[in-house]
Amino acid sequence: MALTRPIGWMFAVVAALMLAACGGGGSPGDVHPGTDPAVVPGEPNAFLQFPNPQVQPDGSLQTTSNAYAQAYYAAIDPNNTKDTLAKWKAANGFDTGTGAQLTVVFGDVRDLGFGRRITARQNIDGTLAFYTENYLVKTGGAYAFSPINLEAAIVRDPNALVYVAGIEFSPGPAGGISFAKYFNFNVATGARENMADVDGRGDKAMPGPCIVCHGGRADALTPPDASGNVHFNLLLNAVSGARGDVLGQLPPFEVSSFQFSDKPGYTRAEQEPMLKAMNKWVLCSYPLPKPSTFPEDACRRAASAGEWQGTAAELIKAAYGGDGLPNSTYVEPAAPASWTGAGQTSLYAMVVAPACRVCHQLRGTGRQSDIDFTSYEKFQSYANRIFATVTNRGDMPLAKLVYDTFHASPGEAALADYLVALGLPARDAGGAVLRPGRPIGDPGPDRVVRNGATPLSASNSLFADTYVWSIVSGPNGALPPKDATIMNANSAQPTFNATTDGTYVLSLVASKGAVRSEPKLLSLVVQTALTPDPSVIRFADIKAALQDGKECQGCHAPASALHPPIAFTNYDRDGDGGITPTDDAWFYAEVRSRINFTEIAASPLLQKPSGHHHFGGLGEGFDTTLAPGQPGRAKYDLFQNWILNGAPR
Amino acid sequence: MNVDLGYTYDDNVTLGRTHDEILWDQSLALDGSASHAFRIRDNLRLVATGLLRGEKFDRYNRLSNLSGGLEAEIQYRQSGAFDAITYAAFARGWLDNYASHLRDGSHYSVGVRARGALTDRIELSGELAHNERHAQSEVWNVIDHSALLNLDYSLGDRGTLYLTGQYRRGDVVSDGHATLVNVSLAKVFVLDDAFPDQQWFAYRSGARTWISTVGYNLPLGHQASLDISWRRIQSTPTAHLNFDVQGSLRYVGNQYAIVLLKQF
Known part of the structure; x- marks a missing residue:
């Protein structure tokens, strides 16, 4: 009996603790090392991708495909002489005792968040090569830089090594002018890899995640040649004239955005001289727009008129005190x-x-x-x-x-x-x-259409999953509009049908859950007499417009001194010695490559001739200040309707 | 019914690895337990014990806690002979309430014990146990297995000297900075709410732990005693790091305790 009472009290206390303790289930702050940062559905997630990812007819993105990377490596290394890190290093003269070789270790605080160990070399022949071990200690939280990543780079923690990138600046397989080439190697085997997951948000095809920021272009692959092989596109304004020259560059080392360790051997003071040397090597890779007597420019070749002019050289020079690079340390330059x-x-x-x-x-x-x-x-x-x-x-x-x-x-x-x-x-x-991240409706661009059924699409709307279309007004502002209907008005792919000519204004509201976009208006100009019918426009019509002898071909020709990015003339594109139907297929692919199917109005094929950031200015028939259907924008309407129809060949 | 009042000085309350991760603290603890034995057969009985413990830390108050639990133990003794061994199987569960809410939860142990006298002065006991803890944060979701050997040496009226060695294989929780070594060792970590001004992380890692205790129990009359002990804890991570680490990966702590035990 004497024990019963204390035990009873203890049971009571235990019951109270049970209510208070309630353990298990995990805390929101718990972090499991090794897990990738979470990708939140519905939030922006098009990082390290080209604004124009080359959407294919089946909806796939060519620039993120294995075939894209395979074609790239085939272009820059046709005999697979650099298909492992060891072979690549040997080919670039690493650890041979010749030339100059440096290694720096720093934290990439601003751009990718890695601890980076970069070994760079300048060979006696002026070629350059850099390979970067990228260290990321995956802590499962937000994707961000952590000083731990820098620690990992210093000790070379193999568990934190997420990818090894190689960039070389050297001539192509056939020799000639050097250009930048990009490689990715497996961290365990050293084998060259087609894909790289740079930010933990999924694989992307090489060289995409590199060149998207290094000045590169992502044109579509060629159609198969006579042997059935697809090829990386040949960029006309690449001075090297080599397939695989994507116009990518070597970026400056912006030292002021780096974090350094306080460990001996890895301090900023100790690494500044090496980083300056590496920046001077990078400078050597930039074309020189005008003659210079400064020693740091002696290694630069003269820029041709059509190519990138080595703009980043100004940043490097400004950071080291101007021409002559008098300062020993990098200082963030003042605004231009x-x-x-x-x-x-x-x-x-x-x-x-x-x-x-x-x-x-x-x-x-x-x-x-x-x-x-x-x-x-x-x-x-x-x-x-x-x-x-x-x-x-x-x-x-x-x-x-x-x-x-x-x-x-x-x-x-x-x-x-x-x-x-x-x-x-x-x-x-x-x-x-x-x-x-908020829903934004995109009904497509204003356009001229024929009467009858016209397919519409809201598929380029952003961050949305439901759609409501309506007709706001009819011809001459008629309210309510007559003689027009929208079938499946609550879908992404409705059909507009008008029987009377005139301008109809439609509205699209896109929603994500309960969040609705602002109404986005679309003007459809209905013209019964419109020719050609948008549904029958083919590449032949586009080619005819490009080659009508008025403007485009004057500059956009392979032999043009202006070195345009693309030629609109017929020539032996596949290099088989003659102009064949295959060349026409390649021509079509090049033109289609200038279409951004994810944002049609942003397509260079529409933007450039309509006078946006175009050396040739406004082309005849491309005046977008005019309403759709006006003669002054007939070519623009033709191109746009072809694109809206999927740009069929 | 037993009531214990104890003072402990712990020179590594964080179980920190490097000198800048080691914090010391001192605590007062009050333990109470009450048992009742139920006879099953002449040589078999069930002992039920209610347990209650409160611990108040001095410098890091969020380590202070209140725990309550129950233990059930079935004891078997072959005979009443002097050298007969007592075998036991036990199960013990606690509910834990901390000022650091990440640590709130429960823990339990199940195991077997054996105890017997070697001589009229020396008594030896051993224990094998499986231990689990569950808490608000997964960091304190800890599982380990332990083996314990204890030797009591009686000094007659002058008390008892004892030595205890325990080996644990399983999870340990440490505190420290977010360094590469700590993160690499960690299975899971969390910003520890027990050290709010330090921005320290508590992390769980796998380890082999040796706990050795040497103590002296001095009787104070028939129903009280004073216990003085030194406990040394040494954990060695089981994870293998693929890079060079400056210094040792071991965690070492020492606890010095003085406890007044009173039986009612």
């Missing part, structure tokens, strides 16, 4: 004079330098360089596209880490204010900055 003069220094410092410059400075050509953003005017000329990509689509900034950093920084608001001042709605009615 154009930005300062426009009173936009802070916009440059908050937006362009941290979120745009690393990739954009490597883009552009000698004829058309707006996209390098080196001046305020160039940046401003892209305001509409910046709004589309940053505010709406979420595919810029290009890398997930930069994207996250940007949207968590004051730069996001600064850019929104800048866009709002230009009349672009980057803030909502309450003044909040609009971010990608």
Whole structure:
């Protein structure tokens, strides 16, 4: 009896503890090392991909396919002499005692978040090679840089080695002018790999995740040749004249964006001299737009008029004190004079330098360089596209880490204010900055159609899964509209049918769950007499327009001194000695390659001739200031309707 | 019914590995237990014990905790002979409530024991157990197996000297910085709410742990005693790191305790 009472009390206490303790199930803060960062469904996830991923008729993205990588490696290494890291290193002279070789270790805080161990060399013949061991300790949380990654790079933790990238600057298989080539090697076996998962968000085909930021172009592959092989496209404005020269560059080492260890041997002070040497090697790979007497430019070849002009050289020079590179340490350069003069220094410092410059400075050509953003005017000329990509689509900034950093920084608001001042709605009615991820309806571009059934599509809408179409007004603003209907108006693929000519305004509201987009209006100009019927437009019609002897062929020819990015003439594209139907198939693929099926209005095939960032200016028949159906934009309408119909051959 | 009041100085309350990850603290603990034996047969009985423990830490208050539990033990003794061995199987469960809520949860052990006298002064006991703990954070979801050997040496009226050696194979929880070594060792980690100003992480890793205790129990009359002990804990991670580590991967801690035991 004496024991019964204390035991009873203890049972009571245990019961109370049971209520208080309630363990198990895990805490939200628990982190399991080794797991990839979560990809949240419905949020932007087009990082490290080309804005035009080359959508194929079956809906697949060619630039992310195995075939794309295979064709690339076949172009730059046809005999597989560099299909392992060991062979690649041997081919580039690593550890031979010749030339110069350096190794640096730093944390890539800004761009990809890795701890990076880069071994670089400059060979006696001037060729360059860099291989980068990228270390990421997967902590299962947000994708971000951590000093642990730098630690892993220092100790070379094999468990944290996520991929090994190799870049060489050397002549192509047939010799000639050096250009940059990109490789990815398996971390365990050293075998060359077609795919790289750079940011834990899935495999992407080489060289895509490299060249998308290194100035490269992602044109479509050729159709099969006589042997049944597809090839990497030959870019006409590549000075090397080699397939596989994607116009990619070597990026500067922006030392001020790196983190260094305080461990002896790895401090910034100890690594600055090597990084400066490596930046000088990178500089050697840039073409020189005008003669220079400075020693650091002696290794640079003269730039041809049509190619990228080595814009990033200005950054390297400015960071080391200007011509002659007098300073021993890298200092983040001040904003270029154009930005300062426009009173936009802070916009440059908050937006362009941290979120745009690393990739954009490597883009552009000698004829058309707006996209390098080196001046305020160039940046401003892209305001509409910046709004589309940053505010709406979420595919810029290009890398997930930069994207996250940007949207968590004051730069996001600064850019929104800048866009709002230009009349672009980057803030909502309450003044909040609009971010990608909200539903945005895309009914496709305004267009001219024939009467009768016209298929519509909302498939390029963003972050949406339900759609509501309606007719807002009929010809001459008629309300309610007469003689027109929409079948399946609550679907992504409805059909519009009008029996009376005139302009109809339609509305599309796209939704994701309970969140609805602003109504997006679409003007359809119905013309019974429209020829050709949009449904029968074929490549022959497009080719005829391109080759009608008026404007396009004058510059867009393989022998043109302007070195255009694409030729619109008939020539021996496959190099078999004659102009055959195969050449026409290759021509078609090249033209189709200039179509962005994920955002049709952004297609270079429409943008360029309509005077947007086009050295040739506005082409006849491409005046988009006119309404659809007007003679002054007949070619634009023809091209656009062909594209809307899937650009059939 | 037993009531124990104890003071402990722990020179590595975090079970930290490097000097900058090691924190010391001192605590006061009050333990209470009450048992009741149920006779089943002449040489077989069931002992039920209620357990209650409160522990208050000085510097890191969020380690303070209140736990309550129950233990059931079936004991078998072949005979009443002096050297007869007592065998037992036990199951023990606790509910734990900490000031650090990540640690809240429960733990239990099941195992077997044997105890017997070697001489009139020396008594030897051993135990094999499976131990599990479950908590709000998975870091403290700990499983291990243990083997324990204890030797008591009686000094007659002057008390008892004892030595205990325990080997544990399984999970341990440590605190430290988010370093490559710690993250590489960790199965799971969490920002520890017990050290809010430190931004330290608690992490669970696999380890081999040796716990050795040497103590002296001094009788204070018939129903009280004073116990003084030194316990040394040494854990060695079982994970293999594929890179060079400066210093040792071992975790070492020492606990010095003085406990007043009173039986009612």
